[in-house]
Amino acid sequence: MKEQLPALLIVVPLVTALLSPLVAYFSTRLLRGLHLTALATSFACAVGTLIHALTEGTWHYRFGDWAPPWGIEYVIDPLSGVMAVLISLISVLVLLYAGPFLAEEGWLKKGIYYALYTLLTTGLLGMVITGDVFNLYVFLEISSLAAYALIASGGYKATVAAFRYVLIGTIGASLYLLGVGYLYAVTGSLNMADLAEKLQPLLAANSQAVLIAVLLIMVGMGIKMALFPLHGWLPDAYTYTSPAAIPFISGVMTKVMIYVLLRYCFFIFGAMNGVLPAVLEIVGWLAAAGIILASVMAIAQTDFRRMLAYSSVAQIGYIALGMAIGNYYGLIGAVLHILNHAVMKSCLFLVAGGVKWKTGEHAIAKYAEISRRMPVTMGVFLLGALSMIGIPPTAGFFSKWYLILGALDNQQWLYIVVIIVSSLLNAVYFFRVIEQAYLRKAEGEAKPEETLASVEIAIKNRGPELPYVMLVPIVVLGAGILLLGVCNNVIVTNILHYALPGGGL
Amino acid sequence: MGMGFLMDYRPLGAVLISLVAAALIILSKQHPKLQQGWTILAAVGKVVLVFSMLPEVLAGKILEVEPFFIAEGITLHLRADTTGMIFALLASVLWVLTSFYSFGYLRKQEKTHQTGYYASFAVCLSATMGIAFAANLLTFFVFYEILTIATYPLVVHNRDEESIKAGRKYLVYTLVAGQLFLIGIVWAQFAAGTGDFRPGGFLAGTAPNGALQLIFLLMILGTAVKAGVMPLHGWLPAAMVAPTPVSALLHAVAVVKAGAFGIIRIVGFVFGPQLLGELGVAEVLAWFAAFTIIVSSLIALGQDNLKRRLAFSTVGQLSYIVLGCSLLTPLGLLGGMYHIVAHAVMKITLFFCAGAIYITTHLTKVSQLKGIGRQMPYTMVAFTVGSLGITGLPFIVGFISKWNLASGAVQGGQAFYLVVLVLSALLSAAYFIPIVYAAFFQEPEGELAEHYYGEADKLMLVPLLLTAAVSVILGVFPNAGAHLYDLAAMSAQSIVNGQFIVGGW
Numbered sequence A: 001m002k003e004q005l006p007a008l009l010i011v012v013p014l015v016t017a018l019l020s021p022l023v024a025y026f027s028t029r030l031l032r033g034l035h036l037t038a039l040a041t042s043f044a045c046a047v048g049t050l051i052h053a054l055t056e057g058t059w060h061y062r063f064g065d066w067a068p069p070w071g072i073e074y075v076i077d078p079l080s081g082v083m084a085v086l087i088s089l090i091s092v093l094v095l096l097y098a099g100p101f102l103a104e105e106g107w108l109k110k111g112i113y114y115a116l117y118t119l120l121t122t123g124l125l126g127m128v129i130t131g132d133v134f135n136l137y138v139f140l141e142i143s144s145l146a147a148y149a150l151i152a153s154g155g156y157k158a159t160v161a162a163f164r165y166v167l168i169g170t171i172g173a174s175l176y177l178l179g180v181g182y183l184y185a186v187t188g189s190l191n192m193a194d195l196a197e198k199l200q201p202l203l204a205a206n207s208q209a210v211l212i213a214v215l216l217i218m219v220g221m222g223i224k225m226a227l228f229p230l231h232g233w234l235p236d237a238y239t240y241t242s243p244a245a246i247p248f249i250s251g252v253m254t255k256v257m258i259y260v261l262l263r264y265c266f267f268i269f270g271a272m273n274g275v276l277p278a279v280l281e282i283v284g285w286l287a288a289a290g291i292i293l294a295s296v297m298a299i300a301q302t303d304f305r306r307m308l309a310y311s312s313v314a315q316i317g318y319i320a321l322g323m324a325i326g327n328y329y330g331l332i333g334a335v336l337h338i339l340n341h342a343v344m345k346s347c348l349f350l351v352a353g354g355v356k357w358k359t360g361e362h363a364i365a366k367y368a369e370i371s372r373r374m375p376v377t378m379g380v381f382l383l384g385a386l387s388m389i390g391i392p393p394t395a396g397f398f399s400k401w402y403l404i405l406g407a408l409d410n411q412q413w414l415y416i417v418v419i420i421v422s423s424l425l426n427a428v429y430f431f432r433v434i435e436q437a438y439l440r441k442a443e444g445e446a447k448p449e450e451t452l453a454s455v456e457i458a459i460k461n462r463g464p465e466l467p468y469v470m471l472v473p474i475v476v477l478g479a480g481i482l483l484l485g486v487c488n489n490v491i492v493t494n495i496l497h498y499a500l501p502g503g504g505l
Numbered sequence B: 001m002g003m004g005f006l007m008d009y010r011p012l013g014a015v016l017i018s019l020v021a022a023a024l025i026i027l028s029k030q031h032p033k034l035q036q037g038w039t040i041l042a043a044v045g046k047v048v049l050v051f052s053m054l055p056e057v058l059a060g061k062i063l064e065v066e067p068f069f070i071a072e073g074i075t076l077h078l079r080a081d082t083t084g085m086i087f088a089l090l091a092s093v094l095w096v097l098t099s100f101y102s103f104g105y106l107r108k109q110e111k112t113h114q115t116g117y118y119a120s121f122a123v124c125l126s127a128t129m130g131i132a133f134a135a136n137l138l139t140f141f142v143f144y145e146i147l148t149i150a151t152y153p154l155v156v157h158n159r160d161e162e163s164i165k166a167g168r169k170y171l172v173y174t175l176v177a178g179q180l181f182l183i184g185i186v187w188a189q190f191a192a193g194t195g196d197f198r199p200g201g202f203l204a205g206t207a208p209n210g211a212l213q214l215i216f217l218l219m220i221l222g223t224a225v226k227a228g229v230m231p232l233h234g235w236l237p238a239a240m241v242a243p244t245p246v247s248a249l250l251h252a253v254a255v256v257k258a259g260a261f262g263i264i265r266i267v268g269f270v271f272g273p274q275l276l277g278e279l280g281v282a283e284v285l286a287w288f289a290a291f292t293i294i295v296s297s298l299i300a301l302g303q304d305n306l307k308r309r310l311a312f313s314t315v316g317q318l319s320y321i322v323l324g325c326s327l328l329t330p331l332g333l334l335g336g337m338y339h340i341v342a343h344a345v346m347k348i349t350l351f352f353c354a355g356a357i358y359i360t361t362h363l364t365k366v367s368q369l370k371g372i373g374r375q376m377p378y379t380m381v382a383f384t385v386g387s388l389g390i391t392g393l394p395f396i397v398g399f400i401s402k403w404n405l406a407s408g409a410v411q412g413g414q415a416f417y418l419v420v421l422v423l424s425a426l427l428s429a430a431y432f433i434p435i436v437y438a439a440f441f442q443e444p445e446g447e448l449a450e451h452y453y454g455e456a457d458k459l460m461l462v463p464l465l466l467t468a469a470v471s472v473i474l475g476v477f478p479n480a481g482a483h484l485y486d487l488a489a490m491s492a493q494s495i496v497n498g499q500f501i502v503g504g505w
Helices: A002-026 A028-056 A078-102 A107-129 A133-152 A156-187 A192-204 A208-225 A234-240 A246-269 A276-299 A304-325 A328-359 A375-389 A395-410 A413-439 A452-462 A468-486 A488-499 B010-027 B032-058 B082-107 B114-133 B137-155 B161-192 B209-226 B235-241 B244-271 B273-279 B281-301 B306-326 B330-361 B377-391 B397-411 B416-441 B446-450 B458-476 B484-497
Strands: A059-062 A073-076 B004-007 B061-065 B069-071 B078-080
Touching: A002 A028, A002 A059, A002 A073, A002 A107, A028 A059, A028 A073, A028 A078, A028 A107, A028 A488, A073 A078, A073 A107, A078 A107, A078 A246, A078 A328, A078 A468, A078 A488, A107 A133, A107 A246, A133 A156, A133 A246, A156 A192, A156 A208, A156 A234, A192 A208, A192 A246, A208 A246, A208 A276, A234 A246, A234 A304, A246 A276, A246 A304, A246 A328, A276 A304, A276 A413, A304 A328, A304 A395, A304 A413, A328 A375, A328 A395, A328 A468, A328 A488, A375 A395, A375 A413, A375 A468, A395 A413, A395 A468, A395 A488, A395 B069, A395 B161, A413 B161, A468 A488, A488 B069, B010 B032, B010 B061, B010 B078, B010 B114, B032 B061, B032 B082, B032 B114, B032 B484, B069 B137, B078 B082, B078 B114, B082 B114, B082 B244, B082 B330, B082 B458, B082 B484, B114 B137, B114 B244, B137 B161, B137 B244, B161 B209, B161 B235, B209 B244, B209 B273, B209 B281, B235 B244, B235 B306, B244 B273, B244 B306, B244 B330, B244 B484, B273 B281, B281 B306, B281 B416, B306 B330, B306 B397, B306 B416, B330 B377, B330 B397, B330 B458, B330 B484, B377 B397, B377 B416, B377 B458, B397 B416, B397 B458
Parallel strands: B004 B061
Antiparallel strands: A059 A073, B061 B078
16 A cells, blocks of 8 residues: 555545545535545645655656656655645645535535545646656646636636636646657657756757757746746736635645746756756846735735735745755745745635635725734734744745845845845735734724625624634644744755755755 | 853743743733733743843853754754843843833723733743843844834834824834844855854954945844934834833833844854954944934933933933944943943833823823922932933942943043043933923923822832832942843953853953
């Protein structure tokens, strides 16, 4: 059993997803239980494979026992292991949280929702553990299609946003596939390790085909991860998606895309080869510009979710910046920030959803006095906000710490200025919400009309803060923000140190 | 005399005890009496813990603890040395008095937001202990930023437009300063490969002079904002909208002194007097301090609001400490360090008096206080002691530090600063003596003529009489009680010698 862990990691959620409409027809409670169990199993497998990768070295799992480079292999090194743990953990927590949002839906809609959600998880897990660039494309499409549909399920505006995302996202995925095609044409291989070996001389010789492949893959993944200025699809998609799904999509999906880029740049192409330094330099400039502009855009938002969406674009810039810095500390900062930002942003979107569930509001202006009605939720929000600003000892501070160290090492002063300025801009838009939630008094409004929705909300107001299935994930991720901060050294020295190219140089 | 470093958990205990209290305070939200109980318990516990370390520190031992790593290669490192003990003793003792004073103060106020008040206060004190005992730059910074954030709820305690504005101003100043400080810290850490405080500094020879000057500038900007060095002082008068106990302990002792204490650490333990002498930057700092001392006194003269007058007086007095450090002479350092103590007990007395007057009579302006000495004789006698102490009258504690500062200026051949000290003494007499004169020797007008208020609540009166008494006792016996003068002397000696442990003084 143990030697099949990498396969189970993928197969269990995949099969569960395919079964789910059928199960839903018989019992929606069983459906929920089944999916939670499946994702929890995935999480357990992910932890198992990570431990294996850390104790016994990189795990090469041959699918169907076909030897690479012909067969597909799954490769779990500390980096992909950590990503798999992150994806599956957040997936379980957000699914747990999603329950009350779906309570009113019929069996078919529930069945489809759960199927899509689990497919998305499967796709993302597949992308991080596969060692085959075409297989990666397959998983990319699985996750993308599931995500398009999930986003579209958020209502009328969400459909438009999703359609836009479909168009742009498909272009991104196609560019990636085209890039893979070029790579295959010149090397005859799709296996990552094999490619890495065969590409070295070609890159060094500045082969035109490889150059085009590099650019196609960079742009394709740049679109999927919403690297500025390719982020156009993101704000609407994040704003209008159902609050039950967005914490997972926002926290994890773009991070997986960035992981793919990291994998290509530092493990397949090699950051020092041929055109790569120049490409990374450009990525760094785009990231820097994106960090500042997206933060400014975030300040201009009045909708809490949209503010978080722009903040995501900026935070993705941090990770790209770490890649562009490219030395030991820069990469540590980048990978640590993948973890940190996934946890922070999921957590903040959970809070946004919680407030929406409780009060029906998303506008920051309506957040007045919310802290009294939802003390625990807003307490967690406070942690998340401080972490986004980068106040020690929360997680966000330590990504900044390593990024600045890396930039100093390379004497990239501009990047340091960008990181600092961005912290301050973050402070502006988060403290605006904090002021609203903690300090302002709700204005005495005219009594709202008694619609069905307002009655429902009034009923919810009487009960406890939030149902426990929603509150527990919020608190767990909130604690995660603190833990990732205080214990960052444990993660850095025991895991990330071995996750970098060359096993920590 | 015993020599050596000892592993000891008490510095950590002193940090954690009020953090635990903060958690308990939040949990006992429904029981205000219980919250007060936790506050007192933690305050007294902290004093006991800190005092229990005193004999060992005086005997030349260094108590330290490194519970875990907070970033790669950097531990959370707490160390009770002579310098840190001064600040810790001072802050912990004054917290006990301020707590009792707070009970009296808030008793007469609206009963709102008390949980946030007591919890934030407790967190501030934890952060203060952390700053006092921090043994490396990152540890220092972590607690420094926690202090920044934990003070914010206290500044905006009243939840009105004015306090929200003051809160914003406070955040802009302190967060920007914090980020600049962070760059300086990372840079120093990067250049020296370590951030461990060492008497006499550790940066010499680690980077070109230009870089070191820039690091000094960044670090000083980071700390000078909290220490209110002009022109970075703007937040301090604005923050006077906070309740008076907050102004008393935080804006006269903990927060602002954290900035001044940071400057001592930077001058004495990061750069060292010798290196600073070579870089020539300390002199620039001394000019700014001298400028602040004079100009703030002039501004204080024009303030009619009592708390604002005290705030500008604080700005000036804090720069005495900065001036003492930047003289780079043993006596200057000694005077600067002792002035942390001297100014704290005198200024907290004055603030306590201002608060007692406000709560009893609701008067806030200097011009309204004619004849108040007849109604509140004890309060005004304490106020007189504080005022005369600030002007530097012998037999009150302010004289001791100012004498040493003056000697330090002479020692360094910088007699120009004597003129600044004398001029400032005259100016502070000019802004304090009229208040005292009017209180005792002028006929009451307006409010005071119509009503008889009498003395303030005992819970407020006793603390302010105690601090006034301490000002006199320390003025006659500078070593009374906690051997603070010896500690300051040992600390100055260790900085000059470049060794942690010095023989008897």
